[in-house]
Amino acid sequence: MARTMIITGASAGIGRAVAIAALEQGYDIVAVARRQPLLDELAATFARADAIETLPLDLLEPGAPALIVAAALRRFGTIDVIVNAAGVVAAGGIAEQSDSALHEQFQLHVVAPLALLREALPALQATRGQVFFIGSGVARVPVPGLGAYSAAKAAIRNAARSARTELRRYGIIVTYVDPGAVDTEFMRRAGFAGAHKRFAAPPKRVADSILRAVQRRKAVVNASPWQTFAVGVGALFPSLAQAVVTRFPAIAGTQRLPSTKMTAASPPPEPLTYPAEEAARPEKPSRDPLDAALGPLARRMERLKLSRGFIIALLESKTTLTMEDVALRWAGMPNKNERALVHDVLEALSDGGFLERCGDGRYAVVRTA
Ligand SMILES: NC(=O)c1ccc[n+]([C@@H]2O[C@H](COP(=O)([O-])OP(=O)(O)OC[C@H]3O[C@@H](n4cnc5c(N)ncnc54)[C@H](OP(=O)(O)O)[C@@H]3O)[C@@H](O)[C@H]2O)c1
Structure with a gap:
């Protein structure tokens, strides 16, 4: 092996x-x-x-x-x-x-x-x-x-x-x-x-x-x-x-x-940015579909520490998800706020085309991030 x-x-x-x-x-x-x-x-x-x-x-x-x-x-x-x-x-x-x-x-x-x-x-x-x-x-x-x-x-x-x-x-x-x-x-x-x-x-x-x-x-x-x-x-x-x-x-x-030498006349160089950093800049609309789908929830996700990486891994699993399973996987013993956030995230991912609502609170992964 x-x-x-x-x-x-x-x-x-x-x-x-x-x-x-x-x-x-x-x-x-x-x-x-x-x-x-x-x-x-x-x-x-x-x-x-x-x-x-x-x-x-x-x-x-x-x-x-x-x-x-x-x-x-x-x-x-x-x-x-x-x-x-x-x-x-x-x-x-x-x-x-x-x-x-x-x-x-x-x-x-x-x-x-x-x-x-x-x-x-x-x-x-x-x-x-x-x-x-x-x-x-x-x-x-x-x-x-x-x-x-x-x-x-x-x-x-x-x-x-x-x-x-x-x-x-x-x-x-x-x-x-x-x-x-x-x-x-x-x-x-x-x-x-x-x-x-x-x-x-x-x-x-x-x-x-x-x-x-x-x-x-x-x-x-x-x-x-x-x-x-x-x-x-x-x-x-x-x-x-x-x-x-x-x-x-x-x-x-x-x-x-x-090119990056800083003088009074030249502003500091634009740093190299990555998709997640781009999304964090409010003035620039994100072109990443996942960030676009989760954008309105970004602050709540940050506050409750629901990471983008967790969502990406979730979408990798290509299975059917339920709110309960996801909340348990993420928070262990989820409280009311955490359950509500997971629900809203699953809904946002459905609206963004990553999940498909199957009824009975089930969501099928149809697209990876
Ligand atoms: N090059 C040197 O002369 C040198 C000397 C001494 C020690 N080192 C050490 O060797 C290691 C590798 O350096 P390297 O020269 O191979 O650098 P590199 O060519 O710049 O590669 C760095 C790697 O780290 C990843 N990375 C950076 N931030 C990340 C993040 N937040 N999350 C996930 N991945 C992240 C980058 O991928 P993404 O950008 O795609 O995320 C990239 O794959 C570093 O620990 C460095 O301190 C390098």
């Missing part, structure tokens, strides 16, 4: 390379990221399309890790490996970050990966599985101008050590990956030049190191050992290291791209 690997951040960069390497080695995979077209493209590239479950999901949404584990078990029945490769880097001084920028860094790099581990624990115990946390050199030598990114990476590095010690008795391996500089869109997305191509490893190299670490059940992966060594030396001389990364931003790739 094929082994199952969950990969977050599978639409691009390191996560995508891991997904491809895992498929080539015969794994069944659950590929998670926000950009569905890129996940579809990944699935379409492979002849073994039945080996891929794509899950378009925002890891900032509450409950996302539980949805991922449920989707993996429903589709493949087992979880052997988890690779937490989703991430975004921040830009700006750490003392200038908004609450949501701080939240994003810790949610994406620390909370979601740890919650995914927690949700998958029984399944990982059953397979004596392995979990990968992707760190960074900045976990040991923080780089100024990256918001809370360095702090979040330091936290996950520390958490990986705790988890490794605690889970050893269950036969679960916890692996910390220092990828070094990698040639992906990661830094450029945030308006930085990124490391020089000569020093940046191709994502495939990191992916191959991760797949090798599965075979050898390794606890640490240093994909570019000389870079890890240099960071280790920097950690021994923190003041010198701080002076160097501040004076020479090219070392960490944090020099601003010319």
Whole structure:
């Protein structure tokens, strides 16, 4: 029977390379990221399309890790490996970050990966599985101008050590990956030049190191050992290291791209946006049919913490839904408000063409999100 690997951040960069390497080695995979077209493209590239479950999901949404584990078990029945490769880097001084920028860094790099581990624990115990946390050199030598990114990476590095010690008795391996500089869109997305191509490893190299670490059940992966060594030396001389990364931003790739350099005359660049973020902007009408259907309920959903990711997974199930079942699945012991919201959501999804009313309070899924 094929082994199952969950990969977050599978639409691009390191996560995508891991997904491809895992498929080539015969794994069944659950590929998670926000950009569905890129996940579809990944699935379409492979002849073994039945080996891929794509899950378009925002890891900032509450409950996302539980949805991922449920989707993996429903589709493949087992979880052997988890690779937490989703991430975004921040830009700006750490003392200038908004609450949501701080939240994003810790949610994406620390909370979601740890919650995914927690949700998958029984399944990982059953397979004596392995979990990968992707760190960074900045976990040991923080780089100024990256918001809370360095702090979040330091936290996950520390958490990986705790988890490794605690889970050893269950036969679960916890692996910390220092990828070094990698040639992906990661830094450029945030308006930085990124490391020089000569020093940046191709994502495939990191992916191959991760797949090798599965075979050898390794606890640490240093994909570019000389870079890890240099960071280790920097950690021994923190003041010198701080002076160097501040004076020479090219070392960490944090020099601003010319088009994004901020001057009094030029406004800050438009950030890259995603469908969910577009929908959150009231002035722009959403073009995403799901957001359009749920738009009037967005505030209530946010208040009661009914996530968009939950709805997407619901529509993936392609079965008949009842208000009771959905409310139980979402809230466990739903109260009056929660039941009312589920009812209104099911009605809105029917009006939006995702569900068909079958009578007796039943709804058939007729379209995925
Ligand atoms: N590249 C480097 O030089 C470097 C160096 C050290 C460490 N790292 C670490 O390596 C990991 C992967 O980086 P990368 O270089 O592969 O970056 P990348 O090419 O930018 O890919 C990042 C991935 O994360 C996904 N993602 C971002 N926000 C998400 C969210 N809210 N919910 C779900 N998925 C989300 C993105 O997919 P969608 O946009 O489709 O959601 C994408 O698939 C990150 O943890 C990063 O910190 C990278």
